[in-house]
Amino acid sequence: MRRIAFLLAVVALCGAGSVAQSADKNKRLLLVTHSGGFIHGSVGTAEEVLKAIGPASGFDVTCWRFTGDPDAQDKSGKTALQVYSDRFRGATKLPVEKENCGRINKETLKNFDVVLFFTTGNPLTKAELTDLREWVKAGGALCGTHCATDTQYTDTVYGDLIGGYFKGHPSGLQKIKVKVEDPKHPAAAGFTNGMDYQDEMYIFKDAPYSRERLHIIFSVSDWTNTKLPGNLVRKDGDYAIAWCREEEKGKVFYTSFGHDPKVWKDEKFQSHLFGGLRWATGQAKGDATPSGAKK
Template identity: 35%
Template sequence: MNTPNWIRTLRGGLLAFALLPTLAFGAPKKLLVVTVTTGFRHSSISTAEKVLTKLAEETHEFTVDFVQQPPNEPRPPQEPKLPKDPSAEDQQKFQSAQAAYATAQKEYTTKRAAWDAEVKSALSKLDAAGLKKYDGVIFANTTGDLPLPDNNAFMAWLKSGKAFIGMHSASDTFHGFRPYIEMIGSEFKTHGAQATVECLNQDPQHPACKHLASSWTVHDEIYIMQSFERPRVHGLLSLDKHPNQKTPGDYPIAWCRNYGKGHVFYTSLGHREDVWENPVYQKHILGGIRWALGLQKKKVTHAP
């Protein structure tokens, strides 16, 4: 039976509508999201993964693949302690506890080595061949020295024209690898109690900030940074007073910068689950993602 013309026309119209995001932006960009930690692990990571997936699905401008933490990370056994002025019975119990601890420690060492191998295998997506599939990476609350296949090759890949997007503890990652710290523009030093702060909008024209008024009040864990040189970044959000002590000063919150031919966006916000769930924060990071991927243009200048 022949299909009526009006049905063929309707089908064509629906297909064209479905393809509008692709037609407007070209093929969706591909992002690799890393949420592996070898240091402190934030409880908000699972929320971050859901939010980033939602943003990708809603905008159709990019897709996300994940490098996630392997399950069942082994925990070291508790070392026994001998009480002060121990009795003979205490001494005997301590010796038994020490023997049990030695056995548990041996088991932990074996399990830890196997788990570390799983982490390394998961991060193999960031080898030279794997990175060729992607337009950028997101480090969402990563911590510690991640066992990438090749740190220097990763930095060269970013410099070649790729996007790096970092949230919160992405600046608490690779403290011992200076090229990474120089790329991101600063590193975590410390933080006080979670606080309600007024973030000042330094660039209302930037995609990460254009939805904000002149300031944005948010409650989160606020990082105090080190190795930060304002001339080397393009500021987006900052505080003009210490988040806890309220003494005057310059406290950066979010910024972006060029890195070779690539683009870097970083926001120190994102410790709390409710921050990730906040539509204002989601627009903030979505704007940063779009800018870093070149989907929305905004020229930035800074010292090299």
């Protein structure tokens, strides 16, 4: 029922012709949920939702849960895949088998149009990060949800590419009011200015986040009843939620929503996410001009 409702909503927003694409025209989407740090329990829901509604929305979906060397062994003789699978199953109740693994490099990236990160820790080696950046520059699409900014701190190349790094979040879930800064952008679908929304809300480090480099789509206009701890209060009062940018011929889209499994099942979020994915892969037009100083 949720799937039908979502598809009807997208048809109304985009037109049936742009949604009901034939399989040979679908973009190839790779969802990466490798979690070297905190493992979000919602990654299984993310896989479920994307696989369920992706094809009718213009995307054939592949999911990789582990992007390291599965056969590397620790001192106890356990493989990296065994160790990781135990952790992953503990958080998600899902196994990680060889078929759930893949390496991101210039050869494998040829098989995809868009890579969607829902990751923590370091899913990429330095060489793989270089391959990813060059792939984006050549016209690939990099997208991220929630903890994609809590990823790859070891190399600022990634932070520059995705647009920011996670600094922290208040405890629990926060109810906020969403400021829709670009209502015409495809990723603004499903939301109206001032709408209430609830999820775990990220605050970003001062750098590399910058409105001089990013086109802000959503930001927080009101924290409602949440009092931010002092270390998370930004001096500029700028609390972005979603943005996009261009990297030479490629495109980057990020949304900090996606912590709560309920968010992934929400039609508003689905419209927002798929709007961003469609923009990033050239299926929908939208502005990417940097927003500049906060107005």
